[in-house]
Every structure is written in C-alpha cells, then in structure tokens.
Amino acid sequence: MGKHTETLRRMGRTSTRGREGILRILEETSIPLSPKDIRERFPEPKPDTATVYRNLSLLSSLGLVRSVALHERCRRYEAAGEGIHRHRVVCRGCGRIEAFQVTTCHLAGIEADIRRRFGFKVTDHSLEFFGSCPECRKKEGAK
Amino acid sequence: MGKHTETLRRMGRTSTRGREGILRILEETSIPLSPKDIRERFPEPKPDTATVYRNLSLLSSLGLVRSVALHERCRRYEAAGEGIHRHRVVCRGCGRIEAFQVTTCHLAGIEADIRRRFGFKVTDHSLEFFGSCPECRKKEGAK
DNA sequence: CTAAGTGCAAAAAATTTGCACCCGG
DNA sequence: CCGGGTGCAAATTTTTTGCACTTAG
Numbered sequence A, B: 001m002g003k004h005t006e007t008l009r010r011m012g013r014t015s016t017r018g019r020e021g022i023l024r025i026l027e028e029t030s031i032p033l034s035p036k037d038i039r040e041r042f043p044e045p046k047p048d049t050a051t052v053y054r055n056l057s058l059l060s061s062l063g064l065v066r067s068v069a070l071h072e073r074c075r076r077y078e079a080a081g082e083g084i085h086r087h088r089v090v091c092r093g094c095g096r097i098e099a100f101q102v103t104t105c106h107l108a109g110i111e112a113d114i115r116r117r118f119g120f121k122v123t124d125h126s127l128e129f130f131g132s133c134p135e136c137r138k139k140e141g142a143k
Numbered sequence C: 001c002t003a004a005g006t007g008c009a010a011a012a013a014a015t016t017t018g019c020a021c022c023c024g025g
Numbered sequence D: 001c002c003g004g005g006t007g008c009a010a011a012t013t014t015t016t017t018g019c020a021c022t023t024a025g
Helices: A005-010 A017-028 A035-041 A049-060 A108-118 A134-139 B003-010 B017-027 B035-041 B049-061 B106-119 B136-139
Strands: A065-068 A077-081 A086-091 A096-102 A119-133 B065-068 B076-079 B087-091 B097-101 B120-133
Touching: A017 A035, A017 A049, A017 A065, A017 A077, A035 A049, A035 A077, A049 A065, A049 B035, A065 A119, A086 B106, A096 B106, A108 B087, A108 B097, A108 B120, A134 B003, B017 B035, B017 B049, B017 B065, B017 B076, B035 B076, B049 B065, B049 B076, B065 B120, B106 B120
Parallel strands: A086 A119, B087 B120
Antiparallel strands: A065 A077, A086 A096, A119 B120, B065 B076, B087 B097
C-alpha cells in the first residue's frame, strides 16, 4: 500500500497505518520528534499512544527509525536510513533545534581506537551540540 | 565542610549533605549514574528522591554536573568540570558502558562551521558511541 | 482463518511540585 | 533569626503492559 510496505514486508512485518504514518511523519521533518509530537501529527483518527510507542520500538529495532537524545524529559525519534547521518544543535536558551548534515564524519578514527582499546565494535554514534542561538545571545546581551 | 563547600559558596549556594554527596558520588565513578543510582549510593539516611532531583538540577545549572543521554528511559549524570571531557561506548546488547577520554576533540572544526552557518555559539556537545562489546559479539556468533 | 496489530484501561517508572519543618550561616 | 534546603505526599508526565477486538495477508 504505502511507500514503505515493501521495506516492512521484506523484514517480515506487516504494513499498517500506524507504521506507515510514523515513517512518513518522520521523513517530513528535519528535527527529531517526541512520541507525543508524532501522534499529534497523525490525521484523525489518531493512533493510540501505546501503538505509537510499540511501533517506534519496533521500527527502531528494524533500524528504520532512530532515537535521538537531546537531554530532555522525553526521547525523540528521527527517520534512519542508508545515507542519513545528521547531527543537531540545540539552543540551551529557547530550545530551538537545527539539524545539519556533516559531509565526512571525523569520527572514524575514534571508532577504530575504541575497537582497539575495548574490543567494542561501534555500529552507531550520536553527536549533539548545545549552545545559544543568535536570538538568545542578543537577548542576554554581549555573551 | 566538605570538599566542595568553597565552590558552592562562591556560587552563592549553601553546602549541604545532599549536594556534597552527589558531587562526591559522581566523582567516584567513571560511568554516568541515574538519579536512582545516585540516591542508592548515599549512606543512610538516604536523601529523598525529590532532593536528589532538585540538587541535580541545581548543580547542572551551576555547571558542576552534566546530564548524559544514553538513549535509555532515564537520564544519567556525571561530574562536570574544567578539563573533564569524556565520551562513552554503550553496548546495545548488555548495556555495558565504558568511558574514555579523547585527547583532542576533533570537533572544533564542526563547531566553527555551526557558528558560520547558523550563528549558534556552541558551548558544549555530547558524543556517545553504540555497538557491541566483545562478550555480546561472541554470544551472537560471528557478527 | 490466524497471527500480528490496535485501542482501551490500568500499571509502572521517572520527574516535578506544594507545603510544613529544619538547618546553615 | 531567616531564607534556602529537605522530607513527605501527591500530582504530572512518560513509557509499558494485559487483554479483548480487529485486520492484513
């Protein structure tokens, strides 16, 4: 049916309104969304909160979605996929979030180092920046 | 009284058992702890959970403590300070956490870039790695 | 038809808040 | 003594779970 039916099918899962919806919603935004945000963006009838959580957890384990931690009370999620590799800057003042792509991730060296030192095989990383956006800096004076 | 009385005093705050305790506990561990972990490591009488939360939030705003997001249900905290700059590797299989220091953080370039592109002044970042530890890789076979 | 997915209600876990009492300076 | 800090209880918020009903394949 939807755009992701195939992908889900290939992974042995059914394509449902809840799953298609979450994937679509996450693809339409550049900043990660909380489960609540996601639910609210569904057209009526909105899926149950429990369904959103269950599907996020399933899609995460399939690698189609990834959780992003921005040091808030709740987790956020973003679409995950092949070439997708984004990072974020979060303003400590107003909470504004900007996303950007990094051309080459300078972290390959660190990952190799981790492999050597701990034997951990790194499959993923998360990198977030925090600071003040132009507006908040202006407000606070010459900080 | 305690080791941190001076620091707190200088920042216009009182030194109390709760605050000294949290700072001491976080300095004694290399992996970040959850509020619950922290409370449990207090000798009797343990402070109230609310007190732990209130103090973590205060110490965070003073920059003496920092929250670390490891994509779990709860936040964790670590001691923050001058030269302290640690990152972590988390095993997706068993949850084991290893901490390590990075000699030079390769991120200065990215931070400058963010400044140029968004006008954000980056004051901090968080970088976490996820993967499988040697034990979990062994268990799962030749992954 | 049948397993997998969903809604609904309730539980569990994490975090926050109000208020009265207590203690550090 | 006084204001900030704490305990205790209760409220909020986030996330999970059990169960009966529905639906995709």
